[in-house]
Amino acid sequence: MSLSRLAALHGVATSYSPAPGRTVRASDTAVTAALAALGVDAGTPEAIRDALAAREAEQAGRLLPPTVVWWLDDPRPAWLTELPEGTRLSLTPEPPGERAGRWTYPPRSGEQEVPPPGVHTLTAETTDGTTATAHLIAAPPTAPLPPPRTHGLLVQLYSLLSARSWGMGDLGDLADLASWSARTHGTGFLQVNPLHAAVPAGPDGGTDPSPYRPSSRRFPDPVHLRIEDVPEYAYVPSRAREAARLREAVLSGGELIDRDAVWALKRETLEAVHAVPLTPGRRAAYWDFLAEQGTALEDHATYSALAERHGPDRHTWPAALQDPRSPKTARARRELMDRVDFHGRLAWLTDTQLAAAQRAARDAGMPIGLVHDLAVGVHPGGADAWAQRDVFAQGMSVGAPPDAFNARGQDWGLPPWRPDRLAATGYAPFRDLLRHLMRHAGAVRIDHVMGLFRLWWIPDGEAPTEGTYVHYDAEAMLAVLVLEAARSGTYVIGEDLGTVEPGVRERLRERGVLGTSVLWFERDWEGDGRPVPAEEWRTDCVATATTHDLPSTAARLSGDDVRLRERLGLSTATPAEAAAEVADWLALFARLGLLPRGGHDDEEEAVRAVHRFLLRTPARLVGLWLPDLVGDRRPQNLPGTWDEYPNWRLPVADAAGRPVTLEELAASARAHALLAVFGDRHAQTAVPLTGPPDARRV
Numbered sequence: 001m002s003l004s005r006l007a008a009l010h011g012v013a014t015s016y017s018p019a020p021g022r023t024v025r026a027s028d029t030a031v032t033a034a035l036a037a038l039g040v041d042a043g044t045p046e047a048i049r050d051a052l053a054a055r056e057a058e059q060a061g062r063l064l065p066p067t068v069v070w071w072l073d074d075p076r077p078a079w080l081t082e083l084p085e086g087t088r089l090s091l092t093p094e095p096p097g098e099r100a101g102r103w104t105y106p107p108r109s110g111e112q113e114v115p116p117p118g119v120h121t122l123t124a125e126t127t128d129g130t131t132a133t134a135h136l137i138a139a140p141p142t143a144p145l146p147p148p149r150t151h152g153l154l155v156q157l158y159s160l161l162s163a164r165s166w167g168m169g170d171l172g173d174l175a176d177l178a179s180w181s182a183r184t185h186g187t188g189f190l191q192v193n194p195l196h197a198a199v200p201a202g203p204d205g206g207t208d209p210s211p212y213r214p215s216s217r218r219f220p221d222p223v224h225l226r227i228e229d230v231p232e233y234a235y236v237p238s239r240a241r242e243a244a245r246l247r248e249a250v251l252s253g254g255e256l257i258d259r260d261a262v263w264a265l266k267r268e269t270l271e272a273v274h275a276v277p278l279t280p281g282r283r284a285a286y287w288d289f290l291a292e293q294g295t296a297l298e299d300h301a302t303y304s305a306l307a308e309r310h311g312p313d314r315h316t317w318p319a320a321l322q323d324p325r326s327p328k329t330a331r332a333r334r335e336l337m338d339r340v341d342f343h344g345r346l347a348w349l350t351d352t353q354l355a356a357a358q359r360a361a362r363d364a365g366m367p368i369g370l371v372h373d374l375a376v377g378v379h380p381g382g383a384d385a386w387a388q389r390d391v392f393a394q395g396m397s398v399g400a401p402p403d404a405f406n407a408r409g410q411d412w413g414l415p416p417w418r419p420d421r422l423a424a425t426g427y428a429p430f431r432d433l434l435r436h437l438m439r440h441a442g443a444v445r446i447d448h449v450m451g452l453f454r455l456w457w458i459p460d461g462e463a464p465t466e467g468t469y470v471h472y473d474a475e476a477m478l479a480v481l482v483l484e485a486a487r488s489g490t491y492v493i494g495e496d497l498g499t500v501e502p503g504v505r506e507r508l509r510e511r512g513v514l515g516t517s518v519l520w521f522e523r524d525w526e527g528d529g530r531p532v533p534a535e536e537w538r539t540d541c542v543a544t545a546t547t548h549d550l551p552s553t554a555a556r557l558s559g560d561d562v563r564l565r566e567r568l569g570l571s572t573a574t575p576a577e578a579a580a581e582v583a584d585w586l587a588l589f590a591r592l593g594l595l596p597r598g599g600h601d602d603e604e605e606a607v608r609a610v611h612r613f614l615l616r617t618p619a620r621l622v623g624l625w626l627p628d629l630v631g632d633r634r635p636q637n638l639p640g641t642w643d644e645y646p647n648w649r650l651p652v653a654d655a656a657g658r659p660v661t662l663e664e665l666a667a668s669a670r671a672h673a674l675l676a677v678f679g680d681r682h683a684q685t686a687v688p689l690t691g692p693p694d695a696r697r698v
Contacts, residue, residue: 003042006052007031009059010038011419011471013454018403018499020526026468033459034470037393038420063087063124063132066423069479072114073141080105086127091120091136094426114138117483119426135426137476142512143485143492145540146443146620147367151678152189153181155626156548156636157224158211158257159652162662164228166239167246167262171353172226173662174370175360180666182364185675190361191371191445191493191623193548195354197221198259199382200304200312206260209648210637212375212447213413215312215382218436219300220354222270222346223263229356230349232276239269251659256649274342289348296432297344298333299324299387305339306332313381324387351439358440368442368491374433376448376455377414391421391429396457399464403499406640409456409464416455419472427480434484441490449494449513452477453504478511485512493542493621497521514620515541519610520556520581531588534616543619545610545628548636552625553607554655555633557582564635568644589613603631603655604670611677622678629671631655 004014012034015025032042040055041047068079080089089105103115115138122136160169160177174192181187196214198221201207214221227233227243242265249255278286290297302324303314310317320328333340354370361369377398378384385392392415399411422430437444446452453474458467485492493514496505505515515538522532537543545553551561562578565571573581589595589609594616599605607628614622627636632653638645651659665671 002045002048002052003028003031006040006042006048006055007035009052009055010035010040012038013469013471016401016469018401024401027466030457030459030462030466030468033462034396034457034468037396037457038418038470063126063130064122064134066420067135067137067426067473067476068122069475070115070136070138071141071479072117072138075113083124084126088125090123090125091115092123094119094121094135117486119431119480119483135423137427137479137483139479139483140486141482142510143482144489145512146491146514147188148620149622150188150367150620151615151622151624152187152191152366152368152371153177153626154191154544154547154623156193156211156648157195158193158259158648159636159650160626160662161247161250161651161659163247164226165247166227166243166265167250168223168257168259169662170226171224171350171357172229175357177662178357178361178366178369179364181675182361182366184666185672185678186365187675187678188366189368189371189442189621190366191443191542192373194373194375194447195220195224196375196378197300197383198223199379200307201260201263202312207263208379209257209259211373211648213377213379214375214384215303215379216300216384217375217378218296218384218433219347220350222350223259223266225266225270225346225350225353227266227269227273229353230270230273231282232273232278233269235276236269236272239265250651251661254659256646257651259649270346271342274345286345286348289351290344293347293436296387296436297347298340300347300383301340301343302329302333302336303383303386304343305336308339309336314386315381322386322389324389354440358442361442366442370441371443371445371493372437372441373445374437374447376451377412377416380413380415385415388429391417391425393418393457395460397460398451398455399458399467400456400498401467402465409467410639411458411464416457416470417472419470423473423476427476430477431480431484434481435488438484438488438490441488443491443493444485445493445495446481446513447495448498449496449508450498450500450504452481453501474507478507478513481513482511495547497547509538509540512540516547517541517543517617517619518547518550519543519545519585519614520550531585534592534613535618537617537619539618539620541619542621542623543614543617544623544625545614546625549639551635552632553610553628554603554631555635557603557606557610558633560633561635564638568638568641570638570640585610585613592616604673607631608674608677611674615678624674624678626665627652629674630660630665630668631670632660633657 194211197216199215398414555561594612595609
């Protein structure tokens with residue numbers, strides 16, 4: 001009982017409910033390990049007793065917690081009512097110099113009752129002279145909401161090669177796709193995979209291709225640069241021949257996307273570009289970027305330079321270099337200043353091309369433009385885990401408990417943020433991350449948005465089944481998210497698939513965070529199991545047929561997905577069961593008049609019927625998986641596999657598995673027919689991108 005009480009006081013769960021009416025108890029080992037990662041010794045009965053007494057005394061004696069939230073539509077938040085009678089409040093803007101105006105509480109004559117929006121230092125003083133300070137997050141009631149009906153494309157950028165790519169899709173391709181799809185088919189957004197910086201390749205192995213296990217979530221990866229769009233590239237020898245070889249190896253040679261080979265060629269080229277002096281105007285713009293990004297960019301560039309010398313895993317570095325603030329790290333930064341500048345310059349170049357891609361999308365008429373994806377965490381050996389090591393829980397990894405999708409649970413290999421350290425900083429790491437990600441985004445997708453509420457912590461070396469949930473201050477996390485979204489005018493989408501606590505979706509919707517609804521999951525699971533009628537879908541969501549972790553629509557309809565999982569020993573449903581589920585949906589489409597007579601056996605017509613149905617729902621946003629435009633059969637990622645399947649390395653391909661370029665996709669009759677479902681003004685005319693004269697039609 002004492003361990004349960006101590007765990008509850010620190011937000012560590014001792015049990016969880018994977019399904020209604022079923023409770024699973026977390027092991028004492030998992031609970032004790034989670035507490036240890038939070039700096040609490042619970043290894044013996046005596047330690048538990050002492051830690052419990054200390055925690056209870058701390059909470060009883062404090063006037064304010066480290067961070068409090070004031071939603072600006074609430075004149076009197078709950079924490080305010082708990083202060084002693086007569087307590088006066090005042091605030092100091094954070095950071096210093098931010099305009100907040102004079103504010104005290106209770107308000108004096110002529111002053112506003114609620115504080116100005118922002119993050120401030122709050123000071124409370126009681127009538128007996130006791131004072132305390134806390135971070136105050138003053139947030140508007142909701143994030144902005146997008147237009148009521150907008151459709152867009154979902155794309156894994158690396159998979160979208162064009163006739164100009166260097167072996168994988170780049171930011172130039174992204175801008176081109178945005179301009180073509182908006183002008184030709186009225187698309188309103190492009191949702192992309194995380195473009196975060198990857199952990200550098202080590203001497204004994206390549207880069208982890210997963211975009212969901214990055215080195216840094218704060219800075220984008222320069223592998224996405226369109227090299228020809230860097231002005232200084234005009235003054236270095238061309239790498240066009242080598243770039244063409246990489247591109248053709250994928251498009252014509254049937255090879256997988258080789259991120260490491262692409263980066264090796266781009267890096268060699270960028271080394272030469274770095275030797276070209278910047279013009280005075282570009283030098284001034286670069287210096288402005290350095291000043292704006294400050295310590296965060298200096299840390300990221302320093303990590304990158306140190307990784308070149310000592311390897312990509314910061315755990316293997318000399319002990320003194322594992323502290324970003326140590327004197328030895330400062331000396332190393334000075335010694336490696338040219339390399340630090342190189343990596344700082346790459347961050348600037350990538351940021352400018354991201355801005356250009358968003359500008360191209362908006363100039364083409366997209367009301368939203370780019371939707372950036374925020375991964376749930378970072379690599380334990382990468383830049384963010386090094387620069388912010390005090391904020392991350394040591395000896396822990398984030399994952400998921402066993403569920404219907406994966407009976408063994410999942411370990412994602414990502415260290416979690418410590419909720420206590422976040423609160424102590426006023427959630428500064430989260431605020432900075434969001435502010436940077438929203439710079440060039442019309443919307444942001446939060447992967448595993450339930451992580452704002454709780455995360456499944458797994459002790460290092462243990463199976464995913466041996467974890468437990470650790471809770472975060474969801475009000476504070478949501479307030480930061482809503483505040484930054486409101487400041488930048490960015491819409492927010494939460495990936496809320498899988499196991500979700502009761503009430504979480506409702507709280508997200510209340511604050512303007514859209515959910516994600518995938519057609520194949522929308523069944524009446526608590527009733528007869530039949531498909532949910534279109535009119536009963538939720539409004540505040542992105543409605544899609546699939547995601548990057550699921551089969552393409554053609555694979556689902558044909559049963560190819562089941563055959564693939566069977567071949568790899570991952571099957572969760574028999575072919576007959578899967579076929580019956582598909583038949584349910586096709587029958588519904590036929591009854592609604594969305595599938596013409598005989599369309600059951602016409603794959604393209606069935607794919608179009610799926611999207612006609614999505615347009616029948618009240619969903620604010622409807623997303624179309626880009627590979628569905630050309631009948632691609634292969635998932636981009638197959639959860640539960642490592643070397644058994646080429647995750648994150650497949651180019652967009654047609655139904656026969658032949659890679660399709662962006663130019664070919666834009667000229668594809670199948671693509672135009674599917675996009676015509678969305679009723680654009682050029683629906684019946686294939687308008688290709690400018691490309692080589694022999695561009696093949698799909």
